[in-house]
Amino acid sequence: xxxxxxTVVDIAHAAGVSKSTVSLVLQGSPLVNEATRAKVxxxxxxxxxxxxxxxxxxxxxxxxxxxxxxxxxxxxxxxAELAVGVDMVVQSAGYVQFLANTAESVTRQGEVIASMREHxxxxxxxxxxRGTEAADLKPLVAxxxxxxxxxxxxAGAKVSSLISDNRAxxxxxxxxxxxxxxxxxxxxxxxxxxxVFDERRVGxxxxxxxxGLEVANDLIAGSAPSRAGGVDAVQRALLxxxxxxxxLCFNDAVAFGVCDGLRSRRMEPGVDFGVVGFDDVIxxxxxxxxxxxxxxxxxxxxxxxxxxxxKQINAGKPEPEALTGAVRLVVRQSCGAGAKRQEWRxxx
Amino acid sequence: xxxxxxTVVDIAHAAGVSKSTVSLVLQGSPLVNEATRAKVxxxxxxxxxxxxxxxxxxxxxxxxxxxxxxxxxxxxxxxAELAVGVDMVVQSAGYVQFLANTAESVTRQGEVIASMREHxxxxxxxxxxRGTEAADLKPLVAxxxxxxxxxxxxAGAKVSSLISDNRAxxxxxxxxxxxxxxxxxxxxxxxxxxxVFDERRVGxxxxxxxxGLEVANDLIAGSAPSRAGGVDAVQRALLxxxxxxxxLCFNDAVAFGVCDGLRSRRMEPGVDFGVVGFDDVIxxxxxxxxxxxxxxxxxxxxxxxxxxxxKQINAGKPEPEALTGAVRLVVRQSCGAGAKRQEWRxxx
DNA sequence: TGACAAATTTGGATCGATCCAATTAAGTCA
DNA sequence: TGACTTAATTGGATCGATCCAAATTTGTCA
Numbered sequence: 001x002x003x004x005x006x007t008v009v010d011i012a013h014a015a016g017v018s019k020s021t022v023s024l025v026l027q028g029s030p031l032v033n034e035a036t037r038a039k040v041x042x043x044x045x046x047x048x049x050x051x052x053x054x055x056x057x058x059x060x061x062x063x064x065x066x067x068x069x070x071x072x073x074x075x076x077x078x079x080a081e082l083a084v085g086v087d088m089v090v091q092s093a094g095y096v097q098f099l100a101n102t103a104e105s106v107t108r109q110g111e112v113i114a115s116m117r118e119h120x121x122x123x124x125x126x127x128x129x130r131g132t133e134a135a136d137l138k139p140l141v142a143x144x145x146x147x148x149x150x151x152x153x154x155a156g157a158k159v160s161s162l163i164s165d166n167r168a169x170x171x172x173x174x175x176x177x178x179x180x181x182x183x184x185x186x187x188x189x190x191x192x193x194x195x196v197f198d199e200r201r202v203g204x205x206x207x208x209x210x211x212g213l214e215v216a217n218d219l220i221a222g223s224a225p226s227r228a229g230g231v232d233a234v235q236r237a238l239l240x241x242x243x244x245x246x247x248l249c250f251n252d253a254v255a256f257g258v259c260d261g262l263r264s265r266r267m268e269p270g271v272d273f274g275v276v277g278f279d280d281v282i283x284x285x286x287x288x289x290x291x292x293x294x295x296x297x298x299x300x301x302x303x304x305x306x307x308x309x310x311k312q313i314n315a316g317k318p319e320p321e322a323l324t325g326a327v328r329l330v331v332r333q334s335c336g337a338g339a340k341r342q343e344w345r346x347x348x
Numbered sequence: 349x350x351x352x353x354x355t356v357v358d359i360a361h362a363a364g365v366s367k368s369t370v371s372l373v374l375q376g377s378p379l380v381n382e383a384t385r386a387k388v389x390x391x392x393x394x395x396x397x398x399x400x401x402x403x404x405x406x407x408x409x410x411x412x413x414x415x416x417x418x419x420x421x422x423x424x425x426x427x428a429e430l431a432v433g434v435d436m437v438v439q440s441a442g443y444v445q446f447l448a449n450t451a452e453s454v455t456r457q458g459e460v461i462a463s464m465r466e467h468x469x470x471x472x473x474x475x476x477x478r479g480t481e482a483a484d485l486k487p488l489v490a491x492x493x494x495x496x497x498x499x500x501x502x503a504g505a506k507v508s509s510l511i512s513d514n515r516a517x518x519x520x521x522x523x524x525x526x527x528x529x530x531x532x533x534x535x536x537x538x539x540x541x542x543x544v545f546d547e548r549r550v551g552x553x554x555x556x557x558x559x560g561l562e563v564a565n566d567l568i569a570g571s572a573p574s575r576a577g578g579v580d581a582v583q584r585a586l587l588x589x590x591x592x593x594x595x596l597c598f599n600d601a602v603a604f605g606v607c608d609g610l611r612s613r614r615m616e617p618g619v620d621f622g623v624v625g626f627d628d629v630i631x632x633x634x635x636x637x638x639x640x641x642x643x644x645x646x647x648x649x650x651x652x653x654x655x656x657x658x659k660q661i662n663a664g665k666p667e668p669e670a671l672t673g674a675v676r677l678v679v680r681q682s683c684g685a686g687a688k689r690q691e692w693r694x695x696x
Numbered sequence: 697t698g699a700c701a702a703a704t705t706t707g708g709a710t711c712g713a714t715c716c717a718a719t720t721a722a723g724t725c726a
Numbered sequence: 727t728g729a730c731t732t733a734a735t736t737g738g739a740t741c742g743a744t745c746c747a748a749a750t751t752t753g754t755c756a
Binding site: 367370375399400402403405407409410 | 711712713714715
């Protein structure tokens with residue numbers, strides 16, 4: 001008994017052919033006679049044979065049919081959806097994915113990438129942890145494995161990237177709020193030392209400038225990019241002498257927190273204060289009030305990233321491409337667009 | 349050039365030793381002399397050698413250091429956190445995880461399990477898709493691979509399971525609401541054809557009985573187990589002649605939807621209507637009002653499931669165990685416990 | 697029927713790391 | 727120094743599937 005494991009040799013023996021023939025059947029070669037093919041397939045089914053990919057991949061000509069996906073925070077539904085998008089494409093291409101969560105730890109990220117390399121991934125989609133540098137991906141890229149960076153860019157890394165158009169999105173949001181009559185528009189939440197924060201802040205400023213509004217630094221209040229952070233940020237903003245009447249939030253989680261914070265001060269989002277989020281997570285649509293936000297479609301983004309990766313894997317030699325994901329403003333209730341026109345003044 | 353790939357033989361040649369010695373160094377054997385070990389390690393670093401796990405696993409004595417995790421809906425943050433919990437344990441045990449999302453498709457689930465088998469996983473944690481039968485896992489268990497089923501049980505499958513104590517949780521929630529003075533308590537949301545729904549409904553009935561309340565079937569309103577489903581379910585419940593004044597919801601997502609639905613009818617959750625969720629997802633704590641719910645701790649559950657799996661992998665022969673996860677009632681605002689005592693009557 | 701082409705089948709070498717038995721080097725002691 | 731133990735190293739076989747060149751069978755036509 002070979003530990004219960006059935007191999008090509010066992011199949012060959014039982015079917016009365018050579019292992020080479022069995023191998024040809026396995027890969028659906030047209031060289032093999034229909035009658036033998038049928039017989040071999042029957043034996044395969046009878047013996048409960050399981051193909052051993054690891055053994056096949058040993059030949060250097062073969063590729064592993066495994067891709068890695070590394071995300072910085074899977075508990076954030078944005079990234080969970082991103083992973084689902086990748087999974088969909090990867091699965092239908094006959095690949096499987098190694099998924100690892102780094103929880104924003106560059107150390108752990110290094111470990112999982114090393115482990116994935118040892119397991120022979122043929123490509124990697126990564127949403128890097130905060131503080132990731134080009135050097136962290138260097139060995140991977142050097143060995144010719146295609147890498148697609150999503151969501152957060154890494155300066156100087158010679159890899160493909162798929163980043164959503166944060167600047168244009170933020171700008172559109174601010175212009176929309178200005179169009180509704182708001183004069184004091186805050187930018188709430190997010191860690192100021194990240195590239196994404198930077199891009200959105202630039203867009204925020206552009207939007208203000210385009211609307212002929214003054215840019216005041218006290219209207220920018222960073223925080224953790226979470227619901228709790230949003231509560232915190234809006235509370236600080238409301239302490240200002242000259243209060244904002246609306247806010248663009250770093251992301252949807254922050255925006256929900258801002259709504260919570262407003263309510264705890266007896267202000268109703270979309271009525272007493274305009275709120276715009278960023279990302280358009282699934283809950284944005286069904287929340288009350290429904291969240292006006294910049295739609296990024298994380299699942300679609302995951303799909304595009306995976307498609308790009310697949311293209312590069314098949315191409316053999318990866319040619320870095322930098323794509324930007326289109327974003328669009330989705331107007332719902334939280335910005336107050338439906339409410340009757342009024343002058344937005346700081347309530348006392 | 350071997351396609352740039354560095355192997356043990358290359359290392360051996362460069363270090364002036366045999367491949368056997370290199371292999372011993374790789375596995376940290378005490379048999380090798382310190383001086384040679386140092387030299388070999390230096391060469392390994394210099395040449396940028398990457399260990400090839402697939403090749404090593406080819407020997408039948410070795411195990412793959414890969415586990416699979418299959419979830420039915422990764423976009424649901426409950427399962428995303430479960431996956432994170434599994435990932436934590438698995439990573440620190442030096443394993444990597446194949447993660448696949450089935451989106452409740454039994455067909456896809458079958459495909460991914462087959463694919464994982466071909467890649468030689470040494471264990472599987474699975475939250476099965478709706479409609480999964482014992483037969484779907486049969487070949488896997490037959491080949492001696494440990495399987496841990498989480499969240500949803502599969503009748504008749506000879507595998508280990510880790511299911512949270514749905515009955516006790518639901519019962520505690522209902523007794524709590526009854527203790528607050530509620531007489532008409534609804535059970536909202538969830539698909540009625542699932543085991544989890546069944547268990548929670550049993551607990552709901554037990555709770556009503558224990559409080560001496562009548563069990564009325566019209567107070568049970570199923571729906572999709574999502575935020576949108578919650579909105580829908582509460583709206584139907586409020587159309588009843590004899591309206592409920594509180595509800596136990598199938599899960600937290602439904603509970604949030606119920607809050608949304610109440611607000612859209614100008615009722616405030618925790619004031620005009622008592623709401624209790626199930627699962628205790630991260631947002632439950634920070635939502636406004638904070639959600640009273642049954643805490644299941646999905647991340648901890650993932651960890652326990654992974655630990656159980658690891659134990660079985662190391663044990664060699666998997667001995668099926670059925671564990672139930674403890675749950676506890678977390679009282680926050682949405683149930684109205686903080687509000688001043690009053691008679692709960694159906695508001696007109 | 698023999699010569700030749702086309703269709704099938706096959707043994708052996710190969711991928712990269714591990715394991716075993718066997719060999720060599722170093723150390724100990726009478 | 728020789729006999730012996732202990733430490734360190736090594737060649738070859740092995741895992742399971744693939745690939746190649748070579749062998750075998752079948753088919754075609756003069």
